[in-house]
Amino acid sequence: MRPLTFSPWLRRGLIPLLVLGLLAGGVVWLRRPKPVAVVTVEVGRGQVESSIANTRAGTVEACQRTRLSTVMGGRIELLNVKEGDRVRKGQLLMKLWNDDQQAQQTLATAQRETARKRVVEACTAADASAREAKRQSALREQGFVSVSREEAARAEADTRRAACQTAQADVASAQARIGATQVEQGRMHLYAPFDGRIARIVGEVGEYSTPSPPGVPTPPAIDLIDDSCLYIKAPMDEVDAPRIQPGQPVRITIDALPGKTFPGRVKRVAPIVSAVEKQARTVDIDVSFDQPDKTGPLLVGYSADVEVVLATRKEVLRVPAAALGEGGRVLVVEGDMLVERRIRAGLSNWEHTEVLDGLKGGERVVTSLEREGVKAGARVTVEASASPAAKP
Structure with a gap:
């Protein structure tokens, strides 16, 4: 077989085509997408x-917290505590000036003592009149005195007995007045309703303390908290509320304690939806700590977040x-x-x-x-x- 031969002009045409092909392949190779x-x-x-978290920051709350104010306004005469103090149930915290009420109690006490002495006087006379009436009745039966004399003696005895009862009623009335003055004085005192710590005091000795009537945003005189029992109150989106039930496990994180997570449980789901202006509607839940002794000292008001675990x-x-x-x-x-x-x-x-x-x-x-x-x-x-x- 004769070998395949190309004419010189064909060879001259193939060489440029081969070069162009190699150049085109190189361009494609270079322009391909990089990894x-x-x-x-x-x-x-x-x-x-599967879990859900609160929409806004929750808050560390005390299980017991009361904002105390006196029933009546007045000048602070005694402030028995200061902020941060621990107090016991029944301890006197604050007293307003009430010298006028104490004077009324002194007067009522004196009137009671006078009434008691009148009881002795009136009841002694009543006993004597009763004995005289009995003696006159015996004499009439023997014919020594007339019927009218006997009746007069009995009338005198009845009058003396009534006077004795009136004197006893005066004692009870005086005792009631003493009780009324004590109630009035109680309105000027503040006592601790439970063991706790004083969080805040509004007012100093000599200043006027104003009670907090309903609807009037007057600051309380003393803010008392029981920091031995704490929980978290957190707002949850209303859409998630139907999936939250008491007893579900949660994870608690506190901004003041970064890097720490505390286990807890849902304690309560609020029965109403809270509508905050310009914010989403939420449902508050209360979360308790599983191991409160391991949380360390916490301050009421710390911000906290909770993650409710729905399923695992x-x-x-x-x-x-x-x-x-x-x-x-x-x-x-x-x-x-x-x-x-x-x-x-x-x-x-x-x-x-x-x-x-x-x-x-x-x-x-x-x-x-x-x-x-x-x-x-x-x-x-x-x-x-x-x-x-x-x-x-």
Whole structure:
């Protein structure tokens, strides 16, 4: 067979075409998309919780707190405590000037003593008159005195007996007046209704203390709290309220104690919705501490957050929440390419989502979805990777 030969002019034409082809291939190679660096996490098993959190900061509250004011206004004569003091139930905290009431009590006491002496006088005379009436009755039966004489003696005895009873009633009346003055004095005193600590005092000795009538925002004279029992009051969105029940576990975090989490329980769900101006409608819940002795000293008024755990599933297939896109889509690394998958999700929270279908353990999903160029079909290089064991 004769060898294939090209004419000189054809050879001269093929060489430029070959060069152009190589140049075009090189341009395409150089202009191809560069691999995108991504962060991935291996799909593994672990615990997933469904939870909800408060919409605004909650507050540390005391189980018992009372804002005390005297029933009547007056000048402060005695202030027996200062802010921060611990007090016992029944301890006198504050006293207003009441010399006039004390004078009234002294007068009522003197009147009672006078009435008691009149009782002795009147009742002694009544006893004597009764004996005289009895003697006159015996003499009439013997015929020594007339019937009218006997009747006069009996009338005198009845009068003396009535005078004795009136004197006894005067004693009771005087005693009642003493009780009334004591009640009036009680309006000028403040006593601790329970053991606690003085949080705030409004007023000093010599200043005028004003009571707090309903509807008038007058500050109380003494704010008393029982800081031996504390709880958290937190507002929850009204949409989440039907899912919250007393007894559900919660996690409590306090801004003043960063890095610490305290277990607790839902103690009460408010029966009404709170409507705060220009804010969402919320339902207040009360949360108690499971281990109050381990919280350390807390101040009433600290801001706090609560996370109510609605459901918990252990050892389930899960992916980080950062790997989940809209509509339950995830990007899986296969070789050096990204492939889109749609999963069927179960429980979820801010950290993890349970995978019911669509992924297998050991596959790697992308968590850096916010980076430019991260999409299905993109070539990638793994910049960082984490295993499930590195996740809580």
